[in-house]
Structures are given as structure tokens and as C-alpha cells.
Amino acid sequence: MSSAPERSRSVSPAEGAADRIRAGILAGDFAPGQRLIESELCERYGCSRGAVRAALVDLEHEGLVERIANRGARVRAVGVEEAVAITEVRMVLEGLCAAKAAERVTEVQVAELRDIGRRMREAVAHGEVVVYSGLNTLLHDRLREIGRQPVASDLLANLLARNVRRQFKLALRPGRPQVSLPQHLAIIDAICARDPAAADRAAREHVADVIVAMREMDG
Template sequence: MAVTARGASDPAGPTVADAIRRAIADGDFAPNQRLVEAELSEQFDASRATVRNALVQLASEGLVERIQNRGARVRAVSLGEAVEITEVRMALESLCAAKAAERATEDDRAALRDLGAAMKAAVASGDVLGYSELNRRLHARLLAMSGQRTACAVLERLQGQNVRRQFRLAMHPGRPQVSLPQHLAVIDAVCAGRPDAAEAAMRAHLASVIEALPEVEKSPRPYTGA
């Protein structure tokens, strides 16, 4: 993956940060993995100064940990932090679900119903990876519909810190069967234009996530259905 960047003050600098952030979110860089400036510079076709600035930015977001005289590494998020992050998600995504119910257009409702139908089909066929992607798309669609830019910015930052645990949760045996009716309840409430019900449904869903996190923590590896 190449990212063009020309120097420390270059406007392309944030693009390098975005690329590293995405690599962390996608699992290309694992928790506690060292991030070597020279290697990142080559990988993303950027200057060392630009990479260094990107790592400083990501450290401020909690994605990267800088250790004196040892460089940088991907920060590992503890179970306690993961619970706190999900509690913040509960507050903000519940608000966004309510706002989505107030603002939903006919096109929005049709898109949500299509996502719900696809999620049902994925669970019925045992397609856990497909269900995980649909899960991500549903939450993203609701945030976009809400029009809550500040909440969305905070959630985007938190997503990067917790994405690996969210993926493990999505892959956990039996989890899709638990979360599917919860997601469908959110969809139904939003499509019906019921903000209070949408907020309650999202809150119940994320409370379920919090309850499941300790169990997922004990799982040695993500479940792939194989």
C-alpha cells in the first residue's frame, strides 16, 4: 500500500496517519507490534518525518504507544478499557439511533430493511464474516443518518481502539444469533420513526455487547465457522 507524502509539513501527512490507522483497524498491525519508522516510510512511500508526525497523531488518539528510546508500537486495549469504550458507544450510538429515527427518509428506510434482510440471510447460512461486515455497515448507516457529526467523530476514534475486540466478538460462536434480533429491533424502531424505541433498542444491544466481552476475552482465537 503506497501513500504519497513529501515531508513533515506536507498536507499529505494526515493521509499517512489515515493509512496506518486503517492498517491497525484491519488487523495488519497487531496489538503491541512495533512500528518502525523506516519500515513504515517504505511501506507507505512517505518521508521519515511524515511517518513520525503520523505516529505522534495516532498516539494522541490512543491507537499508538510511544516508548522512550524504543520507538512506537500498537497500543493494546485492556478488557476494562474495552468495556469503558463500549459504554461510551452506548451513550452516543443510542443518541444517534434516536436521531436517525427522526431524520430517516424513505431511501434510508429501504436501505435499513435491505441490510436487515441480508443479515437474516447471513445468519441463516452461517456466513459469520458476511454478517460481521453487514453489522459494521448497519452501524455506519445509522450514524450517517443521525447527522450527529461530533458524536460520529468521537465514535470513529474509539472504533480504531476497539476494532479487534469487536471482530472477535462478531466471530464468537452463537453471537450472530444473539445480536441479530437486537439489530432488527433497532431497524424496526428507526423505520417506524420511533426515537425512544430506537434509543432503547440500541442501548439494549450495546449492553449485551458489554456482557459478552469478558467471555470473548477468554476465547483463544476468533471463530470463523470452519
């Protein structure tokens, strides 16, 4: 699961407020369905009322927030069917990014990916679920960086943000690391072999299994 991309330019007050509120939502500081009260957000993040209001509009467009007439804004809850639909789109984009990474990976990056795979195996062997979850996020982030497909990366960041709580819940599900580890290793192997078709296929198969697990978790 990815954080918001860093900007090289200066940001407006509204963008700064959106970044802070988004980070709070992704970190679980606000629960699904929780009201987002402008005055409280201003005090919490040191932003003006106008910046917070504009930020909430931006976050509504991203699908993280919903605004209800006469009731203000709240964190948008994502149901299982919408989560599956989001993940189906993610499956295509993850496959594209993996294929691009296989085309563009350098020897230094091959060594880095192999090291991430080694650390993932060790985390599973020692039952370190949170460590494994962090390495999972690191791997997917690095694949997008190596693939250098900025449009796909931006779309994935938005999709992951909208589904981050469900993804985190799934990552901590007992037995999930043992299932996803060989899938991640297959992605790494295909990219390190510089085989775009195999990388695309491995990434899609991994995300397809995520969809199955989501349905089982909510079943």
C-alpha cells in the same frame, strides 16, 4: 466497525501517513504490541520520515499507538477493562445516533434499512458469519449517516478504531450472530417506526449486551 471519514479537502503528508498506518492497524496488519519502526513505515507507505513521525504522534492521541521512551512506538494493546470503558461511552453515542436517525429517516432510507435487515437474517440462516459481520458494520455506518450527528459520529469512529480488533474477534465468536441479530432488527424497527426513544433504547441494549459478551470472552 467504521473506516476513517473521507475528507473533501487535500490532506497533508502527515495526515496521509496517519490514514495509511491507521488503516493498517485496523486491518490487522500490525498486531497489538508490535513495534512501529519509522524506516519500515516510510518504505511500506512511501512517506517521508517527518510525515511518519508526525503521523505516529497523531495516532498516539487517538489511542491507537503508544510511544515508549528510548524504544519508539508500538501498536497499543487494549485490555478488557479499557475495552468495556470504551464501549460504555459508545453505548451512549450509539443511542443518540439511533434516536437522531429515527427523527430524520426518509422513506428511501427505511427501505434500505429493511433490506439490510433482510440480508442479515439470510446471512445468519446460511451461517455466513463474515457476511453478517460486514452487514453489521454497514448498518451502524448507515445509522450514523442517517442521524447526521457529526460530533457523535467522529467520536464513535475513534472509539471503534481503538477497539476494532476486540470487536472483530467478538463478531466471529460462534453463536454471536444469532444473539445480535434480533437486537439489530429491533434497532431497525424502531428507526423505521420513527420512534426516537425506542431507537435509543434498542441501541443501548444492543451495546450493553456487547459489554457482557466482551467480559465472557475474556473470562
